[in-house]
Amino acid sequence: ALVPDEMRAVHIAVDRHAAEELASEWRRLGLTRVPLELVDCPSRRVARAALEYVAAELADGNTEVSVLMPHRVYRRFWHRLLHDSTADEMARSISQLAHANVTQVPYHLGSPPLTVEQVMPPAGDMDQVRP
Numbered sequence: 001a002l003v004p005d006e007m008r009a010v011h012i013a014v015d016r017h018a019a020e021e022l023a024s025e026w027r028r029l030g031l032t033r034v035p036l037e038l039v040d041c042p043s044r045r046v047a048r049a050a051l052e053y054v055a056a057e058l059a060d061g062n063t064e065v066s067v068l069m070p071h072r073v074y075r076r077f078w079h080r081l082l083h084d085s086t087a088d089e090m091a092r093s094i095s096q097l098a099h100a101n102v103t104q105v106p107y108h109l110g111s112p113p114l115t116v117e118q119v120m121p122p123a124g125d126m127d128q129v130r131p
Helices: 016-028 046-058 077-082 086-095
Strands: 008-013 036-040 065-073 100-108
Touching: 008 016, 008 065, 016 036, 016 065, 036 100, 046 065, 046 100, 086 100
Parallel strands: 008 036, 065 100
Antiparallel strands: none
């Protein structure tokens, strides 16, 4: 479990209008316990903007930064090849900074949620486990 002194959500915004809509939805859903910070990124170099953001947070020399980010999981292997790898680049670069770590949380894009029985069938039915 993470028990940080401070926690915030950060959105690297390549589209300011979409970012403002996200912030509005964030407030509407009552997610105000975790403040949402919007970081403008007009250059569209998202991985670089994230790296610079984390580096600035670490600059005092007394800070540890843990980054939780979604990791899109696709149904077909070729879907992964078709989509850009910005998140992977972001995770690789940030995790190389001293006192920074990245945890990617799987997000199954386009897949319906599974039940416990679908994920782990009764003993003896292991051939039915979905990949």
